[in-house]
Amino acid sequence: MAVKVSSEWLNACSGCEISILNIGETILDLIPDKIELVHIPALVDSKYYGQLGDGTKLELPKATVGLISGGVRTEEHAEVVREMRDKVDILVALGTCATDGGIPAQANMWKNEDVLKKIFGDCPTHEPAGHPTEIVPPYTDSVLAVDEVAKVDIYIPGCPPHPDWIADALLALVEGKTEWALPERSVCDTCPVIREKKSAGGAAIKRPLENYTYDPDEPIEKMRCIMEQGYLCLGAVTRAGCAGKSGVPRCIQARQACRGCFGPIRRGAKPMVDMMGALSSIGQDAKSLVDRRALLNRFVGAHKNLRPLPQRGKK
Ligand code: SF4
Ligand code: SF4
Ligand code: SF4
Structure with missing residues (x-):
């Protein structure tokens, strides 16, 4: 019998759902005999309150596996998480927004009222406007990871997660396994550049306003580590896996620094503290890093890693 899978997206950009589709032909081996998609709003319209809007309670179908992408930004998102937790056996946080808050959790550096004022009140590109408060779900106090609302069984990080890992986790679940996890390795562990364990760029961290030093005609193995060139690269504190089951980390392939999109190497790690040590x-x-609190927590602002600081001079 096919394993029932339900998918939801919260404070999400849909990149994680594109990654599900990018599994490619493997997914055709799974659907419909091994996996039955019972709810996936990215592909099929389905209503929370009954298909005719006649329900009185937010309801999702029962399933064995529930995939949730996106973080929790509204009370409705939190209700969806609780409802899916009630209806599935195994809850999967899909993508770094769901596992750690992702980019939207940068907003956690400010109070909601300050974020809204900045967007709707003080934005120089449009007329000041209020923001709706009726018939829209209220905001949560901060952007939350899914496990801050309900227990998560499996984490598939990445912005977006690599299709290899989504397929791997789904195949494991189809085979009856109840656990799955990426190996606890760092991006640096899988990066082939030259490292000499000392900075060649001085103590002050440079802003990436120019190309890093490398010869484009030479293989990546001949390039000096970006961090040792004096720029910020978060590979040391970021979980490996963005290139899928093999290969050079994706940004490094493009000769760019790792921004940390796969989140911490292990649950509960504090990338900011670890990166300062690295x-x-x-x-x-x-x-010497400008805005280091934001940069070192770029994808991990949930779990109270980012909070509003008291503003100087403001009572
Ligand atoms: S993790 Fe990345 S791809 Fe997935 S919803 Fe968040 S921003 Fe989009
Ligand atoms: S710091 Fe960046 S460039 Fe250096 S080894 Fe780690 S991932 Fe590669
Ligand atoms: S190198 Fe870092 S930022 Fe780039 S895709 Fe990989 S984990 Fe994400």
């Missing part, structure tokens, strides 16, 4: 170990000064 920088000082090669003689770089983390305090």
Whole structure:
């Protein structure tokens, strides 16, 4: 009998759902004999309150596996998480917004009222306007990861997660397994560049306003580590896996620094603290980083990693 799978998206951009589709032909081996998609709003319109809007309670169908992408930004998102938790056996947080807050959780550095004022009130590109408060779900106090609302069984991080890992996790679940996890390795562990364990760029961290130094005609193995060139690269504190089951990390392939999109190497790790240690170990000064709180928590602002700071001079 096919395993029933239900999918939901919350504070999401749909990149995670594109990644599901990018599994490619493997998914054709799974659907419909091994997997039955019972709910997937990215592909099929389905209503929370009955197909005719005649329901009185937000309801999702029962399933064995529930996939949730996106973080929790509204009370309705939180209700969807609780409802899916009630209706599925195994809950999967899909993508770094769901596992750690992702980019939207950068908003956690401000109070909601300040974010809304900035967007709707003080934005220089449009006329000031209010923001709707009726017939829309209220905001949560901050952007939350899914496991801050309900227990999560499996984490598939990435912005977006690589299709290899989504397929791998789904295949494991179809085979009756109840656990799945990416290996606890860092992006640096899978990066082939030259490392000498010391900075060649001085103590101050440079802003990436120019190309890093490399010869485009030479293989990536001949390039010096971006961090050792004096720029911020979050590979040391970021979970490996963005290139799928093999290959050079995706940004490094493009000769760009890792921004940290796969989140922490293990659950509960604090990338900001760990990265400050990694920088000082090669003689770089983390305090020279402009806006280091945002940069070092770029994808992991949930779990209270980012919070509003008291504003100086504001009572
Ligand atoms: S993790 Fe990335 S791809 Fe997935 S919903 Fe968030 S922003 Fe989009
Ligand atoms: S810091 Fe960046 S460039 Fe250097 S080894 Fe790690 S991932 Fe590669
Ligand atoms: S190199 Fe880092 S930021 Fe780039 S895709 Fe991989 S994990 Fe994400």
